[in-house]
Amino acid sequence: MLTCGIVGLPLAGKTTLFSLLTGQHTPEGRQSATAMANVPDPRLDTLTAMYKPRRTVYGQIQVTDIAGLSQGSGKSAVFLDAIRPVDTLIHVIRAFTGDFPHPLGSIDPMRDFDIVNHELLLADLALVETRLERAEKSNKGPGKAQRPVLEKCLAHLLEEKPMSLLDLTGEERELLQGLVFFTAKPQLVAVNIDEEDLGAEPPWLQRIAAAARDKGWPLLTLSVRIEQEISQLGPEEQKSFMEELNIAEPGTALLAREAYSLLGLQTFFTTGQDEVRAWAIKKGGTALDAARTIHSDMARGFIRADVISYADLAALGSEAAVKEKGLARLVGKDYIVQDGDILRIRFNV
Numbered sequence: 001m002l003t004c005g006i007v008g009l010p011l012a013g014k015t016t017l018f019s020l021l022t023g024q025h026t027p028e029g030r031q032s033a034t035a036m037a038n039v040p041d042p043r044l045d046t047l048t049a050m051y052k053p054r055r056t057v058y059g060q061i062q063v064t065d066i067a068g069l070s071q072g073s074g075k076s077a078v079f080l081d082a083i084r085p086v087d088t089l090i091h092v093i094r095a096f097t098g099d100f101p102h103p104l105g106s107i108d109p110m111r112d113f114d115i116v117n118h119e120l121l122l123a124d125l126a127l128v129e130t131r132l133e134r135a136e137k138s139n140k141g142p143g144k145a146q147r148p149v150l151e152k153c154l155a156h157l158l159e160e161k162p163m164s165l166l167d168l169t170g171e172e173r174e175l176l177q178g179l180v181f182f183t184a185k186p187q188l189v190a191v192n193i194d195e196e197d198l199g200a201e202p203p204w205l206q207r208i209a210a211a212a213r214d215k216g217w218p219l220l221t222l223s224v225r226i227e228q229e230i231s232q233l234g235p236e237e238q239k240s241f242m243e244e245l246n247i248a249e250p251g252t253a254l255l256a257r258e259a260y261s262l263l264g265l266q267t268f269f270t271t272g273q274d275e276v277r278a279w280a281i282k283k284g285g286t287a288l289d290a291a292r293t294i295h296s297d298m299a300r301g302f303i304r305a306d307v308i309s310y311a312d313l314a315a316l317g318s319e320a321a322v323k324e325k326g327l328a329r330l331v332g333k334d335y336i337v338q339d340g341d342i343l344r345i346r347f348n349v
């Protein structure tokens with residue numbers, strides 16, 4: 001299962017965000033907690049209105065809440081250990097003032113962004129240096145073969161660039177297999193701003209957005225406090241409150257979708273009277289992978305799949321209309337699933 005880890009400095013709003021995403025609370029004193037989060041998708045809401053199923057099931061991502069990075073001996077090792085197993089990071093940065101002090105005494109989002117990323121970079125540098133030392137000692141075997149690529153990593157990291165931006169050949173990747181690079185993990189930068197700053201683009205935000213862009217990472221702003229207020233309202237009140245704030249949907253919805261895409265996932269749907277459901281599949285996944293996602297029996301007995309695209313269905317209003325236009329397709333197991341495909345798997349076991 002692919003996982004997003006929520007990281008950042010202490011008191012940035014990570015646990016609050018985790019609770020909003022997952023509906024779970026991190027037990028007091030625990031270093032980390034993991035739970036599933038729904039990924040809201042307006043397309044699924046449209047399908048639900050169309051099919052009126054007994055239940056609607058959203059796509060999900062797994063999220064881990066990680067204790068904030070604090071300064072002090074041994075603290076960063078705990079932090080890094082918690083991050084090692086996750087696939088992508090949601091990096092929460094405090095830009096709200098709040099009524100309790102920031103652990104570093106002032107609000108400075110750019111500094112906080114750099115502190116966490118510097119920590120990750122140092123960890124990668126340390127790893128490369130240890131491996132290089134080892135490789136230099138051995139004049140034969142895998143160590144020797146690894147040397148050039150380790151040197152390439154070292155030079156890149158010394159320029160303070162994340163491993164995710166290093167061009168590696170397939171062969172080089174193979175040589176580095178088994179090494180976990182923290183800066184190779186994609187990051188979604190989530191800036192937790194004050195309510196008054198919603199929709200604003202202050203200069204400091206432009207700076208941090210540029211820094212994220214340089215690293216190839218998406219950035220979004222949200223007010224975790226406001227998100228919390230939204231989540232406590234009924235649907236009608238939610239709508240008018242969001243209109244008042246001039247926001248189209250909760251920031252957490254957008255964040256979940258961004259995280260989903262950062263994990264390399266896309267969505268396909270299944271529909272019916274009983275259930276309308278969004279499923280996650282790796283980009284590039286096939287109809288057979290989709291079948292396996294639903295049930296191993298479907299993959300085993302896979303015959304063919306009926307495919308219509310959500311866009312066609314939404315535009316034409318019914319499955320019958322889509323079929324009439326000749327836009328429904330029958331595909332085999334190697335068909336590459338497209339985001340928004342509605343699949344019906346024909347199988348036989």
Ligand SMILES: Nc1nc2c(ncn2[C@@H]2O[C@H](COP(=O)(O)OP(=O)(O)OP(=O)(O)O)[C@@H](O)[C@H]2O)c(=O)[nH]1
Pocket residue numbers: 008009010011012013014015016017066067068069096097098099192193194223224225226
């Ligand atoms: N004013 C304001 N307070 C917030 C906001 N987000 C979180 N808080 C408050 O900040 C405090 C810390 O939030 P947490 O979510 O526990 O922070 P954390 O990042 O998990 O902190 P650690 O687990 O200690 O690293 C709580 O009292 C939250 O209510 C926000 O957007 N605005």
Ligand SMILES: [Mg+2]
Pocket residue numbers: 014015016065066067068
């Ligand atoms: Mg916390």
